[in-house]
Amino acid sequence: MDEVSDPTISAxxxxxxxxxxxYIGAIYGLSATIAAALGLPAAIYLLFPPxxxxxxxxxxxxxxxxxxxxxxxxMTFRRNRVDGWKINSEKATAWVVKQADNSVVAFxxxxxxxxxxxxxxxEKTEFLCPCHNSLFSIEGKVLAGPAxxxxxxxxxxxxGNKLLLGRLMKPEQNS
Amino acid sequence: xxxxxxxxxxxxxxxxxxxxxVRQFLYEDIPASSGWRQVFGSVAVFLFLVQAFTGSxxxxxxxxxxxxxxxxxxxxxxxxxGGRLIRGLHHWGASMMIVVxxxxxxxxxxxxxxxxxxxxxxxxxxxxxxLTLAYGLTGYLLPWDNRAYWGTxxxxxxxxxxxxxxxxxxxxxxxxGAVGVVTFARFYGMHVLLLPPATVLLIAIHVYLVRKHGVAxxxxxxxxxxxxxxxxxVFKDTVAIFVAFAILFTLALMVRVPLEQLAxxxxxxxIPRPEWYFLFLFQTLKLFPGPLEIVGSVVLPSLAILAxxxxxxxxxxxxxxxxxxxxxxxxxxxxxxGWGGLTATAIATTPKPxxxxxxxxxxxxxxxxxxxxEMAGVAxxxxxxxxxxxxxxxxxxxxxxxxxxxxxxxxxxxxxxHFKRPSAMRPGSSMPPIQLSDAQLNxxxxxxxxxxxxxxxxxxNAPDFATAGALVYQANHCSACHLVNGVGMSVGPPxxxxxxxxxxxxxxxxxxxxxxxxxxxxxxxxxxxxxxxxDLTTYLLALPERGGxx
Numbered sequence: 201m202d203e204v205s206d207p208t209i210s211a212x213x214x215x216x217x218x219x220x221x222x223y224i225g226a227i228y229g230l231s232a233t234i235a236a237a238l239g240l241p242a243a244i245y246l247l248f249p250p251x252x253x254x255x256x257x258x259x260x261x262x263x264x265x266x267x268x269x270x271x272x273x274x275m276t277f278r279r280n281r282v283d284g285w286k287i288n289s290e291k292a293t294a295w296v297v298k299q300a301d302n303s304v305v306a307f308x309x310x311x312x313x314x315x316x317x318x319x320x321x322x323e324k325t326e327f328l329c330p331c332h333n334s335l336f337s338i339e340g341k342v343l344a345g346p347a348x349x350x351x352x353x354x355x356x357x358x359x360g361n362k363l364l365l366g367r368l369m370k371p372e373q374n375s
Numbered sequence: 376x377x378x379x380x381x382x383x384x385x386x387x388x389x390x391x392x393x394x395x396x397v398r399q400f401l402y403e404d405i406p407a408s409s410g411w412r413q414v415f416g417s418v419a420v421f422l423f424l425v426q427a428f429t430g431s432x433x434x435x436x437x438x439x440x441x442x443x444x445x446x447x448x449x450x451x452x453x454x455x456x457g458g459r460l461i462r463g464l465h466h467w468g469a470s471m472m473i474v475v476x477x478x479x480x481x482x483x484x485x486x487x488x489x490x491x492x493x494x495x496x497x498x499x500x501x502x503x504x505x506l507t508l509a510y511g512l513t514g515y516l517l518p519w520d521n522r523a524y525w526g527t528x529x530x531x532x533x534x535x536x537x538x539x540x541x542x543x544x545x546x547x548x549x550x551x552g553a554v555g556v557v558t559f560a561r562f563y564g565m566h567v568l569l570l571p572p573a574t575v576l577l578i579a580i581h582v583y584l585v586r587k588h589g590v591a592x593x594x595x596x597x598x599x600x601x602x603x604x605x606x607x608x609v610f611k612d613t614v615a616i617f618v619a620f621a622i623l624f625t626l627a628l629m630v631r632v633p634l635e636q637l638a639x640x641x642x643x644x645x646i647p648r649p650e651w652y653f654l655f656l657f658q659t660l661k662l663f664p665g666p667l668e669i670v671g672s673v674v675l676p677s678l679a680i681l682a683x684x685x686x687x688x689x690x691x692x693x694x695x696x697x698x699x700x701x702x703x704x705x706x707x708x709x710x711x712x713g714w715g716g717l718t719a720t721a722i723a724t725t726p727k728p729x730x731x732x733x734x735x736x737x738x739x740x741x742x743x744x745x746x747x748x749e750m751a752g753v754a755x756x757x758x759x760x761x762x763x764x765x766x767x768x769x770x771x772x773x774x775x776x777x778x779x780x781x782x783x784x785x786x787x788x789x790x791x792x793h794f795k796r797p798s799a800m801r802p803g804s805s806m807p808p809i810q811l812s813d814a815q816l817n818x819x820x821x822x823x824x825x826x827x828x829x830x831x832x833x834x835x836n837a838p839d840f841a842t843a844g845a846l847v848y849q850a851n852h853c854s855a856c857h858l859v860n861g862v863g864m865s866v867g868p869p870x871x872x873x874x875x876x877x878x879x880x881x882x883x884x885x886x887x888x889x890x891x892x893x894x895x896x897x898x899x900x901x902x903x904x905x906x907x908x909x910d911l912t913t914y915l916l917a918l919p920e921r922g923g924x925x
Contacts, residue, residue, distance in 0.1 A: 220606060223606035223607060223609075223610040224606050226610055226613065226614070227606060227609055227610055227613045230613045230614065230616070230617040231613060233617070234616070234617065234620050237620070237624060238425070238428060238464075241457040241460050241461060242428070242432055242457075242461070244456050244457045245432060245455055245456060245457035245458060245460075245461050246432070246435065248455070248456040248457070250450070250454040250455055251453075251454050251455075251456075257866070280866065280897065284436070284447070284450060285438070285443070285446040285447045285449065285450035285454075286446070286895050287866075287895065287897075288895060289895075289897050
């Protein structure tokens with residue numbers, strides 16, 4: 201819009217200039233105010249996460265006595281997932297490992313590279329992702345391939361013989 | 376830096392001509408008499424842009440099918456930050472747009488600015504006004520609440536009354552009489568796919584025609600030197616736009632746009648009313664009873680539109696000063712009185728929505744704040760006639776202690792043991808044991824522990840349906856999934872404010888067939904005895920909109 205103010209520079213009368221400047225300044229100022237008053241709420245509306253609707257729940261996944269130590273088992277369970285304005289009941293899976301000290305770890309079922317489903321290779325005793333050949337150890341550590349971080353883990357606890365899973369945590373959130 | 380900028384803008388102008396075009400647009404000559412009265416057109420265009428912007432934002436979080444539409448709009452209003460503001464802007468923007476478009480039209484009409492050679496500009500303007508009304512009509516259905524549904528039922532029925540084309544119109548609106556998925560899809564398609572490009576096109580033609588013929592001069596203007604559109608008139612337009620925006624923003628912030636109950640075609644108690652700018656048409660209908668109805672519903676509105684379009688051909692006299700256009704002023708005043716009278720009558724004759732008949736709002740309603748378990752405790756308290764031996768805050772001397780005294784409050788475990796074997800926990804007590812299950816005794820304990828002299832009135836004023844309903848609620852373990860007054864789980868939706876969201880018949884039917892009414896639900900069906908169903912439903916619908924702890 202430079203050409204609009206150009207005539208003011210070349211036109212000398214000082215009184216006309218100030219009045220003209222006032223008009224132009226007001227036009228820009230008012231327009232900018234309106235743009236901000238619309239743009240800011242719009243950005244907040246689109247970028248802020250929805251208000252959390254529910255507290256974390258523990259979901260019963262299965263019986264830990266049927267797990268054998270150091271042999272990962274894929275367990276499926278149903279959980280409720282909030283999807284926008286809906287709550288969907290959907291099938292979910294976890295790779296559950298009973299470790300030597302009898303503690304139980306549950307890994308999220310997706311490779312940390314690009315989200316492919318990995319599986320347990322019985323012979324190599326490693327988790328193998330078929331997409332880009334990422335390899336993970338039984339503790340979830342990256343052994344090879346492009347995966348950027350260890351496998352994600354569910355919050356988990358054992359009550360009696362029941363395994364309960366909570367949220368899926370990324371490694372940096374692990375406590 | 377500046378030179379750099381200049382050469383860049385020169386390059387752009389040479390390749391696109393955009394700056395030359397903007398300059399031509401801004402330095403257009405306008406008559407000396409132009410001023411504040413010509414700002415309405417610009418304000419209308421601005422409001423259209425606001426509607427397009429906020430409408431797009433709403434569409435990003437909106438599912439355009441019945442049922443989902445309502446839930447997604449609720450999601451926008453309650454879960455998304457700023458959602459209420461965006462919807463408020465869109466809702467009030469629609470009303471303001473109608474106001475501004477009409478003001479624009481009245482201004483042009485009063486000044487006779489439609490006269491030769493500007494007849495086409497006027498006629499395109501009339502069509503633009505009809506489009507604005509069409510937005511209002513189609514957008515009204517999209518929240519899919521009772522207001523939307525019933526308003527549209529009436530509208531589509533009126534369309535069906537039109538002579539000859541009636542049946543075709545009905546079919547075009549997607550109905551064999553009923554408003555359902557097809558009507559909804561067509562209204563949505565009209566609102567977001569057909570009307571916006573049509574409006575943009577007509578605004579372009581309208582503005583082109585204004586530019587082609589120039590802004591209409593007042594008599595006497597010919598002798599005065601012309602003014603330029605920029606910057607003074609642009610400044611005035613901008614100030615008017617800013618004022619309109621400030622009003623709109625304040626309305627959106629301060630006045631909450633209601634979202635009523637989910638549309639319920641079986642709700643026979645609902646009294647449909649159109650949006651305020653259609654109320655005068657609604658009232659006109661009442662002036663023509665029986666077979667004459669078609670006069671009010673179709674004939675008169677059609678004639679009025681025809682007359683509006685033909686205004687430039689009905690009044691072909693020379694341009695005169697606005698103060699001498701007494702006939703035009705008279706027409707506007709008469710129209711305003713007629714419109715105002717009809718609208719006021721319609722508002723005055725609209726019955727006030729009835730609050731739930733069972734609730735006595737004149738009495739204290741602190742019972743509404745109790746949790747369902749506490750409310751069930753009230754039921755047991757009454758059932759076991761505790762009041763015959765205990766005082767609750769009143770000063771009558773009774774055998775047992777005053778239950779509102781904090782000094783006798785122990786923990787719930789102690790209380791439950793005491794209820795079972797009173798003398799074991801408090802030697803010498805002459806209280807008989809209470810024969811109830813542990814869960815029931817727990818409710819009683821919860822309620823008694825909450826008692827204090829200030830809330831003891833809840834005991835007296837909790838209506839029977841509430842205590843009975845809370846018993847049913849407890850027996851069916853509703854709190855394992857639902858939240859009431861901050862107590863319970865949040866697997867299912869919180870039940871506070873249910874009355875604002877769902878109708879009675881919907882709630883009752885939902886107990887029996889949850890998966891039919893909300894397809895994604897994980898709620899199991901409940902077969903309740905008629906009395907239990909009645910009490911539970913009444914209790915849930917009586918819950919306050921905002922429960923404690925939220």
